Amino acid sequence: MTTQRWAIDIDRDQIADAQIVDAPQTDLPEVAIEVTLDLYAMTANNVTYAVFGKPMGLFGNDQGYWDFFAERDAPGRLPVWGFATVSRSAHAGVPVGTQLYGYFPMASHAVLMPGKVGPHGFTDMTPRRTTLPVIYNQYQRIDALGDYRAQDHDYWPVFRPLFLTGWLIADQLEDEGDYAAQQILIASASSKTAIGLAQVLGQRASRPRIVGLTSAGNAAYVESLGLYDTVITYDAIGAMDAGITSAMVDMAGNPQVAASVHNHFKDALKASIVVGKSHWDSTDDGTSLAGPPRQMFFAPGRSDKRIGEWGSDTFRQKLEAAWLGFVDLAPRLLGIEKREGADAALAAYTETVEGRADARTGLVIVP
The missing domain is CATH 3.40.50.720 (NAD(P)-binding Rossmann-like Domain)
Known part of the structure; x- marks a missing residue:
């Protein structure tokens, strides 16, 4: 895990304008945790998050993708999918060392507020996130994922x-x-x-x-x-x-x-x-x-519809079966390119925003 602490700030109006900033450690609020990002993917989907960062009605309220990880008066922090490990904890139900899969900011570290903690994971209850789609706020323990296999690790955040x-x-x-x-x-x-x-x-x-x-x-x-x-x-x-x-x-x-x-x-x-x-x-x-x-x-919206009709367990089982049928193909479909550190993270973001990323490669960042 990285010992450096950084984040990438993005201009909310000009998404190609991004810079690395220091992200010093702060005191943990009560029942909060801090995670250190282990690996995340950078894809064209992340550009969509940036494009729809400001409120555009997608969530049925006055929020957009920037609201997941930044307050309104701060630069944007791009959401990414990846793996992280709990490095500090003030929550007894989520101890240090817990490995998670979920939605994180493009940074080396993140602070989360676990709620609804259970055997599969938890929901982040940071106030600004409680009115955002719950599918983005759920963090899953890797050891509780029914369709996680170690050989697929690098393909998870990509695909x-x-x-x-x-x-x-x-x-x-x-x-x-x-x-x-x-x-x-x-x-x-x-x-x-x-x-x-x-x-x-x-x-x-x-x-x-x-x-x-x-x-x-x-x-x-x-x-x-x-x-x-x-x-x-x-x-x-x-x-x-x-x-x-x-x-x-x-x-x-x-x-x-x-x-x-x-x-x-x-x-x-x-x-x-x-x-x-x-x-x-x-x-x-x-x-x-x-x-x-x-x-x-x-x-x-579509996932909420199906979870409501099928129930969360059936939804998860159907998705897991479909994913396992797909992920076996992943190594044939594209290769994985790993890059390390803040400079590499910024370069990967820039390449993706500019449309220069290679479609044949799954780009993953190790912070």
Whole structure:
């Protein structure tokens, strides 16, 4: 575990503007814990968190992703998924040495306020977080995870949160009868959420055709995954059969790609679902879109729906079974690149924000 204490501050209005700052140790509040981050992933999904950092209505209140780890008058602290170890504790139920998986700030350390402590973990009850989606506030003990295996450790923060999103999207598609579409168009097909979605869809006995939409530079990699029935580059969308009923799942939120799909398929496009916004700097040129209105997919809302219908135990069991069916493929899908320290963390963030990260690599940071 690192002995240095740092964090990365991000300008809430200009997300490419980030800097390393010192994060000195402070006294622990009563029943709080401090964790030292062991490893976290940096993916395009983190850029989406930054884009939606300020309140935009996603949570049904006046909060956004910046509210998880920073007060309103402070610079943004980017949420990341990873592993951490309790290094100081003022809570008898969460002793020093406890290893956790969950949502942390992009920093070397974090202070959490455990509540609802049980055998599987706890919920962070920091006041500003109690009105944020609970799925982000739950911390799981590694030794209590039913689908954790040591050989998958590095792939967990890279794929697990994004696989969950893909699994939930697939669940919505099936629940909606695939919107009566003959094919599912998955834009940004090289993204990790798209890979998870394609794998889950591919397990169904009866399903639409799975079409990966990607850039020319990523086409060979996407084809090599073996998860899509066909791969189409963005510049070839206009050559597709516009009469085939389709539904689009857009992982990156690129308005130009959306316009190409909508205005090519028109009324044959039965649904257009937006998942992320990693193309944060792509501007909408005002082109009107034919076909259905764009709808935002919000994973916490979908998970709340299913937990309410299935119960938390059944939800967890279904997810664990699906994850174990996927994670065996992970080493074939991409390699892991580890980087260490604050400078490496800042560089990884910058590369990801600028869209320079390699889709074939899972980037993990050891603080």
